[in-house]
Amino acid sequence: MGISEIEDEISFLAGECTSILILLDSLRNAFSTDASTENMTIAIKKAKEKEIKTAYDGLVLQVWQLEKKIESLEKKRIEMVSDNQQDCIVNSKKRRQID
Numbered sequence: 312m313g314i315s316e317i318e319d320e321i322s323f324l325a326g327e328c329t330s331i332l333i334l335l336d337s338l339r340n341a342f343s344t345d346a347s348t349e350n351m352t353i354a355i356k357k358a359k360e361k362e363i364k365t366a367y368d369g370l371v372l373q374v375w376q377l378e379k380k381i382e383s384l385e386k387k388r389i390e391m392v393s394d395n396q397q398d399c400i401v402n403s404k405k406r407r408q409i410d
Contacts, residue, residue: 312387313391314392318388321381321385321388324377325381327377328374328381331377332374338370342363342364
């Protein structure tokens with residue numbers, strides 16, 4: 312995997328992370344709106360609350376996994392850039408010695 316592929320993957324994952332964070336905000340708003348509704352029976356409220364909490368927990372896990380993947384790819388990208396810079400320095404020194 313080259314640097315440009317890693318950068319593309321990081322960009323894609325960052326977009327995914329943003330989308331999930333937007334969904335989390337929507338769920339958070341739905342939960343606070345739902346919790347204040349007084350027309351529902353207690354059983355219905357509890358069922359909806361459980362459903363929202365489950366969805367919220369799933370999204371939090373997805374965000375965490377995406378963040379870890381992005382961090383890993385960022386480290387790989389930095390290592391590759393550093394390795395490429397080192398290779399350029401070594402090659403430059405070799406050329407100077409030949410000249």
